[in-house]
Structures are given as C-alpha cells and as structure tokens.
Amino acid sequence: xxxxxxSIYKLGADMKRPVVFVVDDDESVCKAxxxxxxxxxxxxxxxxxxxxxxxxxxxxxxxxxILDVRMPGISGLELQEKLVGSGSIMPIIFVxxxxxxxxxxxxxxxxxxxxxxxxFEDQKLLNAVYSALKESQxxxxx
Numbered sequence: 324x325x326x327x328x329x330s331i332y333k334l335g336a337d338m339k340r341p342v343v344f345v346v347d348d349d350e351s352v353c354k355a356x357x358x359x360x361x362x363x364x365x366x367x368x369x370x371x372x373x374x375x376x377x378x379x380x381x382x383x384x385x386x387x388x389i390l391d392v393r394m395p396g397i398s399g400l401e402l403q404e405k406l407v408g409s410g411s412i413m414p415i416i417f418v419x420x421x422x423x424x425x426x427x428x429x430x431x432x433x434x435x436x437x438x439x440x441x442x443f444e445d446q447k448l449l450n451a452v453y454s455a456l457k458e459s460q461x462x463x464x465x
Contacts, residue, residue, distance in 0.1 A: 341456050342386035345369045346376050346402070347418070348394045352441075356389060359445055360452065373397035382411045387436070387455035389448075392419040392426050400426060403433055414455035418443070 343365055345356045353369035360367035366386075370376045374396050376388075390399040397405070403415055417430045420441040427438045436458060437451035 340366050341459060342381075342384050343367045343389060343452055343456075344376060344381050344384075344386060345389045346371075346373060346394070346399070347389075347391040348372060349391070352391070352418075356448070359448065363449060365452065365456070373399065373402040376402065377405070382406055382409070382413055385459055387414040387416065387452065387459055389416045389418060389452070392417055392423065392430070393421065400429055403430060403435065407433055412459075414458045416448070416451045416455055418448075 343360050345353050345360070345367060347353050347356070347369075348371055350371070353371070357367040357369050368381075370379070370381070372394060373390075376382070377397075381388075390402060392399040399417060399419075403417075406413060406415070414436045415430070415434070416436050417427075417438040418441055419426065419438070422440060430438050436455040437447075439447060439451065
C-alpha cells in the first residue's frame with residue numbers, strides 16, 4: 324500500500340486524533356520518530372521505557388505503539404505480552420537494531436503489525452503506522 328498524506332489526514336479526521344506512542348530508550352530515536360510522525364499530521368508522544376508507558380496509562384488511549392525490542396527493565400516483547408494478557412488491542416510496531424529471528428517470530432505471532440530492523444526507510448515505518456492506526460480504528464468500531 325502506498326502512503327500518502329491525504330489518506331493519513333483523512334484517517335486523523337475520522338479518528339479524533341489517535342496517538343502514536345514511541346517507546347525507546349534511545350532519545351535520538353524517539354526524537355527522530357516523533358518528528359517523522361508529526362510531519363504527516365499524526366500526534367506522537369515519546370516515552371523512554373515500557374514502565375513509563377504502563378505507569379501513565381497510555382495503553383488506554385486510541386492509537387498505536389512503536390516499540391523497541393531491547394530496553395532496560397521491561398523489554399518490548401515483555402510489554403507486548405503484558406498488553407495482550409490484559410486484553411489490550413493496541414496495535415504494535417516493533418523496531419530493533421538487532422537481527423533476531425526468534426524475537427521477530429514471537430512478536431508477529433503475538434499480533435504485531437510489523438517488525439522493522441533499524442535503520443529502516445521512513446516510508447516503511449509510515450506505512451506500518453498507517454496500517455496500525457486503521458487496525459486501531461477498526462477494533463474500536465467493533
């Protein structure tokens with residue numbers, strides 16, 4: 324699916340401003356992803372850990388999650404497990420600097436929308452975000 328600003332603005336209007344949460348312990352990655360997501364008119368919020376995400380109740384907000392696999396404390400895969408176990412339907416896009424076939428398989432089997440290896444093309448991430456937000460919208464409508 325090709326990505327276009329027109330479709331994402333329409334999506335944003337239909338969804339009452341969903342939020343893309345970026346959870347990564349690397350501040351520069353958080354800043355870059357937030358800038359990219361905001362550049363196409365989508366609200367973005369960054370958090371430095373899975374614990375911060377959980378403590379702030381972000382899992383109850385409509386949107387999606389861009390999640391680093393390896394982080395201090397609760398890992399991305401552990402956060403996904405917690406969210407799935409609690410009944411959360413928030414779509415997750417994983418990003419990782421490490422090629423890890425086992426982690427990729429585990430994440431996708433548990434329902435991840437995408438698993439991208441850093442560095443990745445901006446367009447691939449934006450396509451995954453668009454798909455995740457559409458999934459979030461469809462889940463809310465059911």
